[in-house]
Amino acid sequence: MSKKLDELFTRVLKSRIFKNRELLRPDYLPDELPHREKQILSLAKILAPALHGERPSNIFIYGLTGTGKTAVTRHVLKAIEKRREARGRIITTYANCRHDDTNYRILAKLCETINVKVPFTGLATAEVYKRYVEGVERKKRIIIIVLDEIDALVKKSGDDLLYKLTRINTQLKKSKVCIIGITNDLKFTEYLSARVISSLGEEELVFPPYRAPELEDILRMRARDAFKPGVIGQGVIELCAALAAREHGDARRALDLLRIAGEIAEREGNVKVEIRHVKEARREIERDRVVEVLKTMPLHSKIVLLAIYLQNKSGKRETTTGEIYDTYRELCERLQLDVLTQRRISDLINEMDTLGIIHAKVISRGRYGRTKAVKISISEKSLKEGLLKDEFISKIL
DNA sequence: CGTCCACAGGAATGACGGGCGG
DNA sequence: CCGCCCGTCATTCCTGTGGACG
Numbered sequence: 001m002s003k004k005l006d007e008l009f010t011r012v013l014k015s016r017i018f019k020n021r022e023l024l025r026p027d028y029l030p031d032e033l034p035h036r037e038k039q040i041l042s043l044a045k046i047l048a049p050a051l052h053g054e055r056p057s058n059i060f061i062y063g064l065t066g067t068g069k070t071a072v073t074r075h076v077l078k079a080i081e082k083r084r085e086a087r088g089r090i091i092t093t094y095a096n097c098r099h100d101d102t103n104y105r106i107l108a109k110l111c112e113t114i115n116v117k118v119p120f121t122g123l124a125t126a127e128v129y130k131r132y133v134e135g136v137e138r139k140k141r142i143i144i145i146v147l148d149e150i151d152a153l154v155k156k157s158g159d160d161l162l163y164k165l166t167r168i169n170t171q172l173k174k175s176k177v178c179i180i181g182i183t184n185d186l187k188f189t190e191y192l193s194a195r196v197i198s199s200l201g202e203e204e205l206v207f208p209p210y211r212a213p214e215l216e217d218i219l220r221m222r223a224r225d226a227f228k229p230g231v232i233g234q235g236v237i238e239l240c241a242a243l244a245a246r247e248h249g250d251a252r253r254a255l256d257l258l259r260i261a262g263e264i265a266e267r268e269g270n271v272k273v274e275i276r277h278v279k280e281a282r283r284e285i286e287r288d289r290v291v292e293v294l295k296t297m298p299l300h301s302k303i304v305l306l307a308i309y310l311q312n313k314s315g316k317r318e319t320t321t322g323e324i325y326d327t328y329r330e331l332c333e334r335l336q337l338d339v340l341t342q343r344r345i346s347d348l349i350n351e352m353d354t355l356g357i358i359h360a361k362v363i364s365r366g367r368y369g370r371t372k373a374v375k376i377s378i379s380e381k382s383l384k385e386g387l388l389k390d391e392f393i394s395k396i397l
Numbered sequence: 398c399g400t401c402c403a404c405a406g407g408a409a410t411g412a413c414g415g416g417c418g419g
Numbered sequence: 420c421c422g423c424c425c426g427t428c429a430t431t432c433c434t435g436t437g438g439a440c441g
Contacts, residue, residue: 104426119416124425127417298428321404344429346405362405366439369403 016228017266017273023226024259026252029074034221035214036068039207043076046203047178050142051085055176058166058200063207065184066250072207073146073180091139094146097153103161106153107132114139129164133171140174151185159196166199209249215241218251219258227262233274236261240278257281287382293355294386300340301348302393303331308358308374309383320371321346335392349374 015021022028033040047056063069077092093113100106107128111118116135118128136143145165147153154162168177181200189197210218219237240261244254258273260281265273294302307327311319325342332339340348349372353360359377364370376383387393 102426123416127425341430342404343406343431347429350406362437364404364437364439365402366437367400367402367441368439369401370436370438371402371404 015266016271017231017262018226019228020226021259021262023222024255024262026255029071029078030222032221033068033071033075034217035210036072036207039068039072039205040076042205043072044079047076047080047144050080050090050144050178051083053089053142055142055169056144056178057202058179059181059203059205060201061180061182061205061207062186062188063184064186064209064248064250066244066248066252066254067184067207067209068251069182069184069207070148073148073182077144077146089141090144091141092144092146094148096148097151098149101152103153104128106147106161110145111135114143125161129161133168136168136175136177137172143175143177144180145177146180146182148182149184150181151183151188154188154192159192162196162200163193166196210245210251210254211249212238212241212245215244215249215251215254219254222255223258226259227273231262231265231272233272235275236273236278239275243278243282253285256285260284287379287385290357290378290382291386293357294383295389297352299337299390299392300344301352302387302390303335303337304328304345304348305352305357305376305383306387306393306396307331308376309380312376318373318375320373321349322371324349324374331396335395337392346372 023030043059043061046059050056061069061073074094077094080086080090081092091114093110095106095109097106100109104123104125107125108118111128111132114132114135116131118131147162150162162179162181165177165179179200189201192200216237219240223232223237237258240254240257243257244250247253257278258281261277262273264277264280264284268277270277294305297305304324307324308319310327310331311323316323321342325345328345329339349358349360352358357376357378358374360372360374362370363373384397388397
């Protein structure tokens with residue numbers, strides 16, 4: 001056994017495919033961002049006043065996932081920080097609102113970057129905010145706050161925090177705060193109140209999706225340094241680009257495809273990355289994503305999903321809330337668990353809808369009521385793989 | 398054209414686990 | 420250590436509603 005392991009490690013270390021795999025990771029920031037020159041310049045122009053101590057306008061950045069919003073922002077901030085003028089004058093803060101999706105956690109994160117200590121929980125949000133304002137004022141700097149995937153925060157916790165942050169400068173004398181909001185939801189402003197839109201949207205930048213040829217450029221540039229020479233087979237780059245272009249021009253997806261295709265080829269002991277590896281990579285990505293989401297869902301969501309699945313299996317392609325709830329209740333009784341109310345189940349169904357596990361559409365059937373038509377939008381295989389990990393669920397299946 | 402189904406989804410409230418200040 | 424307050428999850432109660440049926 002240990003000999004086999006040894007061989008495996010050696011093989012991975014002496015990769016015949018990769019020269020530097022890290023270059024393909026989604027959070028790697030390359031020196032050059034092809035086809036985003038315009039956005040880089042615009043953003044730099046807006047932020048430049050910070051260098052001589054003026055507050056830059058707040059900025060709203062729109063664009064679908066993988067269109068380079070985060071990369072461009074980090075790129076520009078990095079360039080600003082490098083300038084001599086920035087020293088002792090500018091502090092930049094980055095927070096991802098999908099990762100930290102409550103007002104409290106965002107504030108805690110902001111506090112962290114200006115060395116203000118706050119506990120994980122327990123304090124009132126208003127208290128944390130107060131400490132943050134005090135901390136900022138003490139710093140006497142221009143603070144640039146990047147709130148990535150800001151839509152996630154607003155949808156969950158409302159725009160209160162945003163409002164406060166846009167007004168924060170009225171409480172400050174020695175420091176100034178500038179906010180960059182990044183969102184991949186183009187209709188995001190619907191969730192915002194007018195007061196926030198006007199102050200946050202002083203400037204707006206739109207990132208269009210990458211087209212397939214542009215994705216090819218990006219991939220080729222990264223592949224040149226990430227892979228050993230000559231290992232990329234005919235048409236591999238083009239396929240990755242085409243698949244990602246179909247997914248609204250998502251560069252992250254394109255890079256993931258290429259990296260995982262490379263990993264699959266390597267696992268096979270192949271010396272070339274071929275088209276079939278890319279196809280397999282696509283399947284793997286989708287499966288992993290879904291299984292990961294399923295595994296981390298709360299127990300009752302899993303049971304609801306199972307209920308939908310069982311309804312599905314007994315012939316119907318679509319189910320309604322009422323039918324799901326009945327089945328759900330039976331399952332709970334069999335497992336001797338407390339039954340949640342229908343109101344709560346309705347929320348759980350909505351949550352799974354936004355996660356993309358199921359598809360729920362409100363339909364009206366006249367005097368037979370108004371309900372939701374629910375169907376599962378993931379493969380049976382990944383559903384089982386994700387659910388069977390749960391000890392309760394596996395009792396039933 | 399009004400009715401009325403079967404829910405959707407908002408608001409208020411309670412239970413619970415956890416940190417804070419004294 | 421205690422009483423207090425907080426955020427989160429869940430319940431209860433509620434009003435709203437698209438359109439087939441009569």
